[in-house]
Structure formats: C-alpha cells, structure tokens
Amino acid sequence: MAVTRRALLQAATMAGVAGAAGLGPALLASPAAAASAPGDVVGKVTVGYQGWFACAGDGAPIDGWWHWAQNWGQTPSASNKAIVAWPDVRDYPTTYRTAFADLGVGRPASLFSSYDQSTVDVHFRWMKQYGIDTAALQRFNPTGGEGPTRDAMAGKVRTAAESAGVKFYVMYDVSDWASMRTDIKADWTDKMRTHTASASYARQNGKPVVCVWGFGFNDNQRPFTPDACLDVVNWFKAQGCYVIGGVPTWWRTGDRDSRPGFSDVYHAFDMLSPWMVGRIGNVADADNFYNVATVPDLAECTAHGIDYQPCVLPGGVGDRQRAHGDFMWRQFYNMGRAGVASAYISMFDEYNEGNQIAKTAESQAWVPAGSGFLALDEDGTACSSDYYLRLTGDGGRMLKGQIAVTPVRPTPPVTGGSDTVPPTAPASLRVTAVTDTTVALAWTASSDNVAVTGYRIRRIAGTAVTAVGTTTANATTYTVTGLTASTPFTFDVQALDAAGGVSEPSNRLTATTTGGPTNGNLALDRPTTESSHTQGYGSQNTVDGNANTYWESANSAFPQWLQVDLGTATGVGRVVLTLPPATAWATRTQTVAVQGSTDGSSFSSLRGATACTFDPATGNTATLSLPNGSTARHLRLVFTANTGWPAGQVSEFRVYGA
Numbered sequence: 001m002a003v004t005r006r007a008l009l010q011a012a013t014m015a016g017v018a019g020a021a022g023l024g025p026a027l028l029a030s031p032a033a034a035a036s037a038p039g040d041v042v043g044k045v046t047v048g049y050q051g052w053f054a055c056a057g058d059g060a061p062i063d064g065w066w067h068w069a070q071n072w073g074q075t076p077s078a079s080n081k082a083i084v085a086w087p088d089v090r091d092y093p094t095t096y097r098t099a100f101a102d103l104g105v106g107r108p109a110s111l112f113s114s115y116d117q118s119t120v121d122v123h124f125r126w127m128k129q130y131g132i133d134t135a136a137l138q139r140f141n142p143t144g145g146e147g148p149t150r151d152a153m154a155g156k157v158r159t160a161a162e163s164a165g166v167k168f169y170v171m172y173d174v175s176d177w178a179s180m181r182t183d184i185k186a187d188w189t190d191k192m193r194t195h196t197a198s199a200s201y202a203r204q205n206g207k208p209v210v211c212v213w214g215f216g217f218n219d220n221q222r223p224f225t226p227d228a229c230l231d232v233v234n235w236f237k238a239q240g241c242y243v244i245g246g247v248p249t250w251w252r253t254g255d256r257d258s259r260p261g262f263s264d265v266y267h268a269f270d271m272l273s274p275w276m277v278g279r280i281g282n283v284a285d286a287d288n289f290y291n292v293a294t295v296p297d298l299a300e301c302t303a304h305g306i307d308y309q310p311c312v313l314p315g316g317v318g319d320r321q322r323a324h325g326d327f328m329w330r331q332f333y334n335m336g337r338a339g340v341a342s343a344y345i346s347m348f349d350e351y352n353e354g355n356q357i358a359k360t361a362e363s364q365a366w367v368p369a370g371s372g373f374l375a376l377d378e379d380g381t382a383c384s385s386d387y388y389l390r391l392t393g394d395g396g397r398m399l400k401g402q403i404a405v406t407p408v409r410p411t412p413p414v415t416g417g418s419d420t421v422p423p424t425a426p427a428s429l430r431v432t433a434v435t436d437t438t439v440a441l442a443w444t445a446s447s448d449n450v451a452v453t454g455y456r457i458r459r460i461a462g463t464a465v466t467a468v469g470t471t472t473a474n475a476t477t478y479t480v481t482g483l484t485a486s487t488p489f490t491f492d493v494q495a496l497d498a499a500g501g502v503s504e505p506s507n508r509l510t511a512t513t514t515g516g517p518t519n520g521n522l523a524l525d526r527p528t529t530e531s532s533h534t535q536g537y538g539s540q541n542t543v544d545g546n547a548n549t550y551w552e553s554a555n556s557a558f559p560q561w562l563q564v565d566l567g568t569a570t571g572v573g574r575v576v577l578t579l580p581p582a583t584a585w586a587t588r589t590q591t592v593a594v595q596g597s598t599d600g601s602s603f604s605s606l607r608g609a610t611a612c613t614f615d616p617a618t619g620n621t622a623t624l625s626l627p628n629g630s631t632a633r634h635l636r637l638v639f640t641a642n643t644g645w646p647a648g649q650v651s652e653f654r655v656y657g658a
Helices: 005-021 117-129 147-164 180-190 192-197 226-238 263-268 283-303 323-338 387-399 539-543
Strands: 045-049 094-097 134-139 167-173 207-213 242-247 271-274 343-345 427-434 439-444 452-461 464-471 477-480 488-497 509-512 528-530 560-578 588-597 604-614 621-625 631-642 652-657
Touching (some): 045 387, 117 147, 134 147, 147 167, 147 192, 167 180, 167 242, 180 192, 180 226, 192 207, 207 226, 226 242, 226 263, 271 283, 283 323, 427 488, 439 488, 464 477, 477 488, 528 539, 539 560, 539 652, 560 588, 588 621, 604 621, 604 631
Parallel strands (some): 045 134, 045 343, 134 167
Antiparallel strands (some): 094 464, 427 439, 439 477, 488 509, 560 631, 560 652, 588 604, 588 631
C-alpha cells in the first residue's frame, strides 16, 4: 500500500481529540458483558499481522526488499529505508545482509523475510509463548503485482498457526481498491475461504471470522458508498461468516474521520474495532479517549448486540511515545476498568510505523550505526527486546480476569532472570569429510554462564544466511546433506542457551562438494540466447558457474526458451539444471523440453516436455538424460509451465558429454 494507515489518518488526530474534549466529564459505567460468549476473538487478544516483508534472494514473487526499503529493487541502507524501528533478528534461522552499517555490537545488519516459513514460524511461536490468542492477517488488494506473494503468505500463516496452536483469520484492508465490491467476494470464494478448513482458522459463535477494515473512513483512499459497503457486509454474513468491522474512531458520532450516513453499515457488523493509531500518543490522551470513546462506544455496542474490540497501541518508537510501557499499559487498564472483553493490538510486526510489539532492538548497541533508528530504551529506561510481547501477555491476562485490574504495570521492562549472558562463539570450525552431496563439520564447544543447549549450523549464500540444522547440547559435529555436486558452500555455527541467548558466529569456512566436475560442463562461459528475460536476470547468468545468479523469463507468457552455443557440434548425454540453493526457493516443478541444432536455426527434439522438480532439500537440481547418439552445437530448453512462478527459471544450465 503506497500510503500507510497512520500517515493517512494522522491529520485527523488533533481534530479528533480536540473535538472530543468538549463532550463532558468521564462517564461512569459498570463492566458490560460482551454481546457474544467467549470464542476465538471475543474475550481474546488479537494482533494485526502484516507479514509483508521480503528480501532479495528469498524466492518471493515480489522479488525485492518489500517494505524494508523505499526502492525495493535496491538493498536497504541508511539512505534507502522504509522502516522507523529495527527488529531484533537473533531468533530468526534465516536473515539477509543489508547495506546498513554494522550494529553497535559489531554484527552485520541483517533483516528477516516474511516469505521464509521459518520467519512466520518464529512469529507464531512468540504469539503462543506470550499469550496472544489470534492473528489477523492483513490482506490488501490481491489483484495487483503483490497478489502472488500475499497468496503465498496466507498459506505460510496457516502452516505456522497450526504448528504453534494459535488462531488466525483474514482481515481485508480495502484501501486503494477501486473494484473492491466485486473483487473481495471473488477473492474470498476462490482463495481465502479454503483456509477456513483449518482447525486454526478463528471461529466465533461457530462461524469463520473475517474482518473488513476501512468502510466509512472520510478520505480518498476509501470512497465507497454506504450501499456498496452494506452489500459486502451482508454478503459475507450470508456466506456464514462472523464479520468484524475495522471502522473509524468516530463511527458512533459519524463525524471527523467518519463519513456521514454509515450508521447502518457500522451496526451491521458482528464486532466493531475502531482505529486508534495516530489518535493518541501519551497517557493523558489515553485517559481522554476512555471518557469520550471507549465507554460510550462499549455502551452503544452493547445496546445493539455488537461485540466490541478496541485497539491497544504500544506507541511509535520513533515518536518517543512508549514511555517504557506506561502508554500501552494505561490503555489496557482503561479497557479493564471499562469492562472491555476483547482487544486488538496494533500491530505485531509493523516496523514501518514503529508500532510493533515483535522483538525490537533494545538499545543502540543493536541498531545499525549511523542509521538514526531509536531503540526501546529511547526514554532512558532499559527494556528487553521482548518487553512489549510480555506486556501484551499481561494485558490479556488482566482483561480475562486472571490478574487484577491495576494501573501499575505488572511487567518490569527488563526481566530478572539469571541467564543474561549469551554463550561464547564456537571455535575452530573445520571440515572433516566431503561427498557429492554432503559436508561434515566439527567445532570446539562453547561455554555459557548457565548451559549451552545446542548449536545452530548456518549456510551463507550472498546476503542470505540460512539455518540448515541444529544439534543437541553436547554435539559438536554435524553433517549437512542435500547439497549440489561440485559446488562451493560456506558455513558457520552459533551456540544457543535456554534463555534465548545466541553466540557470535564461529569462523566461516567454504567447502566444495565432489563429483559432477565443473570442468566437464560444456556450457560453462559459453554464449547464450533467450526468448526474453525480466529485469537483470539474463541468460548469461546460467553459464557463469555461480549457483546464486539466475535467468528468469518474462512472466505469464509461456512458452519461453533458453539456449547455449557449445561452439561445435558435440555428442551430449545429459543436461543438469539448478535453481539457487537457498531454502527460500521453495519446491517447484517446471515443464521443460530439450531441443538440439547444428546450425542454430533448425532444431529437432532431443527430449520431450518433462516435469522437472526442484527441491531445496535435495540441492534444487534436475537432470535430463538425452538419448544415445544425441549431437548438437546449440542446445535449447523450452519451458511451458512452472508451479512456483509463472516464468522459466534456471540458475545453472550445465551440459555434459555422451
């Protein structure tokens, strides 16, 4: 989305607070029961989940530094950034090196990709660990160029939710979606509804939950009429859904950020969740909104049998709003004393606006030098990177009646656990054996002030650092499997402890697998031609001997072809095709035929269309054997399908003699 919710709504903040200030003294209300019994959203804590970060080389269809950088085609740096807060990435198995300066502690400035399943798994494990019940997956207009990546993210969220035991549902954001009225119905019917079959898909009152965010906002991004919006709400309800409305702050009064005439739309929803980002920024604002919005909103919802789910904001890191948790806890306290049953945390991973609760750099030691980012200690009070996850867990327990309603934060900014020191780095990483597809590693054990619980083995490929395995506490050897023959691979190792401490990495080393000698590759550095290519992914990348560069044809325009000139007519026995070895290149099947020519103009079939499966777990390699007696100077690959992306894709095009 080109304009964030916060940027768009910020202008209404002062008008909203000032206009509300004249509504009179605080309203006194006894705790009100929710309209519905507890389910997966009523009586629960829900977080907004963007899942919209990608990195170059992660295999995402978006193919760039999605939402990390202003220019997605360029590596994020101090002059090309789209975030205002820096994530703590120590828990992520896979990260990607940026062009920022190193962190204050000397570590490379690396970022995660939401497209990696391991990243989403980490996020949902955090949700489970810190008492978050449900995640609302943000889904913007899926009909444009971002659509394939967002489609894939829905599947990754489902997998992670099922694994972690957390609920999830789809939240449609209708911003800048001109054809929303028809598209949203088709998208639900054709794509998203299938996820309701998951046991982890959120249900309320026995119905699958769906949220529509943006109806009634008084701005140009959402110019829909009341009739169009009511039609969509009623359509979802007719599909058997429990429908949540992400509505303007002033939905009840129908002014300021709300268009007039939307009362029937608002009252048609099963649950209302008024937007608050940009509306409040300190404890005094939170108390004012308790009087002028929370209490009367809850009363209005109760009178109409509508469930109520107001926002809780951690505050913008870059805006210095957080006050080491005082701002967020005051909102929880106000909800508790008002009798609110359900909460929506905005947001889980919104590093673009700085209002995320996911782990964040706790001090300047953990942000890139010279980046200008603030950390969680921006007001001078030390905070652990997981502090706002812990605070969210405590707020949820208070709303559920598991702890008393209190204006005093029960969670200290820094935990007092005994294991506060990470392990030392493993030493003397070395190779003990190499085969065509494996590399055996060994290292010297690390030490810890409590205990080392295991080791993480990582593979480094360009900017990507990917965990390929872990060991138990006492194991100081590991064999990496599923590698490509005759290919160099770089590794290092980190030590782990029970408190989540991660050591500095060991020394890095590079080992080359045996077999399939590169010297026998007849296509190496030979001239190539192609039917087409996209961006900078030209055909010459397939004969440069680098497994991490690749050719990609024009999208959505099969058939496509890739051709190499061997220089002279030669007996050929097999073709070996690879994709980059990073696990982010998820398993896919491409349909490929092989043609040969002696003159470069008249081609004959050497092998018909064949389904070639590329699996990162087995080296992302496919071999096409050719008939005995095959001779060619020019070899052409013809691509007619790809299950992973609508284009032909090859990293290495290797040709071996008969």
